[in-house]
Amino acid sequence: MNRFGLAAHIVDGPRGPAGVVKPGAVRIARATDAAVVPFYTTAEHAWYFRSWDRFMIPKPFSRVTLRFGEMIRFPADVGEEGFEAQRAMLEAVMLPALISPED
Template sequence: MKKRIKTFISIKVVPFIMQLIVRFIYLTSKKVFHHANIDSNEPIIVAFWHGELLMQPFNYQKLRPNTLVKAMISQHKDGEAITRTVEYLGIGSIRGSSSKGGAKALISTIKELKAKNDIAITPDGPRGPRFSVADGIVAIAKKSGCKIAIFNCKPSKYWQMKSWDKFVVPKPFGTLEFFIQEPLDISNLEIDEAKTLIKEKMLINAIV
């Protein structure tokens, strides 16, 4: 019984409260958007650091309010709570990561892109190291032929967790600067070259 209650709280109550908090932070903040011009007819691979993911649903919705996006989320039990939270914010999910369920998730992401839907990935998730770029995002970009759009969110004031990703929680009543760069085409690059380029671009507006 206790286990059922704990599970209910973790996958039902916590996500609902979390999305309310995220919405409150967004609504009470000044927003500044620095968005590159992106072809609305072409699906993209959205990339952002794991520690900056909290406000990215709003960054995406400002860019493409009428397009479906699905985020790759770990199959770990913590991933279920994240899945429920982002669903409240209009983001779908593909369960899997480089360490678990990776092959299935890779196939699913390519299918979504072929269907003209966008997908979102944290290249350093779900376990890090922080600011690392795993092979998965490169493989997806090469197999799908889609470009990678780098997303960042830089709040004027924030709390930073002591977790491996130094997770950022913006404080209310500040300023949120949202960045989306010109999409990267890595089709002609070797894997290591592509990973280096992606990391360099993602660090430009990152909270270090």
Template structure:
């Protein structure tokens, strides 16, 4: 039985991940992107230090391409992926876009992942989190994002993705895959500065605030509510 601290890797996961990454790049090349940069992340010098991008797990498909187009020339980033084989595939997929990966999650290697993310931030790298992943519940923000922002003194930038036409997979998160030649709007929302040394009640207030902002940008959440 695999230990809970084990990072899972395999040649199969590597191959599938890299193939998926290039398929993502190919599909994204057909899309009509629209960018709404409310926080100014695409302008050099707006954020001299690292930032934390937060988006729902089911919206991640187009974000590596959008980030690379908008600010990838001036910024470096890593994404948190799970320590499972699925996480290995995602790590290889985003690597195609020049994005690194830190392996771990709330269910496996959580503390080690948090330490690695803080180290990456000290080295000047942006962090990308899907705070309802890797297993859900969908559209529920886990506390790790708030802890990292509080400890690292880095602003959180909510990222929303809107699809004119997309397939929704029958996974726990209803993962969205845009249809070729469709329109995709990627919104980098206003930055949220989480204060340091929050009390327990203040921490929960910030968690709910960030969750509310992300939910407001998810059209299917609004439809289901």
């Protein structure tokens, strides 16, 4: 994190379920004092895998849209009891884009 200052993390993990934020993103942000910037992608035309997360690959020459949310910081001094609240808050921020990605 210190060398480049950026990282990307798929918050619902490799096994799902879709839209349920796993603890990794919040743990990394707390440990490194890094901000989390939620982002969402949509594509005009895409192939969708028949997997739990409907993984998407944009088709060539398709218009791809990236939308960024507000930067979020997760202070580590709230203890473990506050950790679940932080994870749930990130999930609440991300969920509307999964339900209605074009809004």
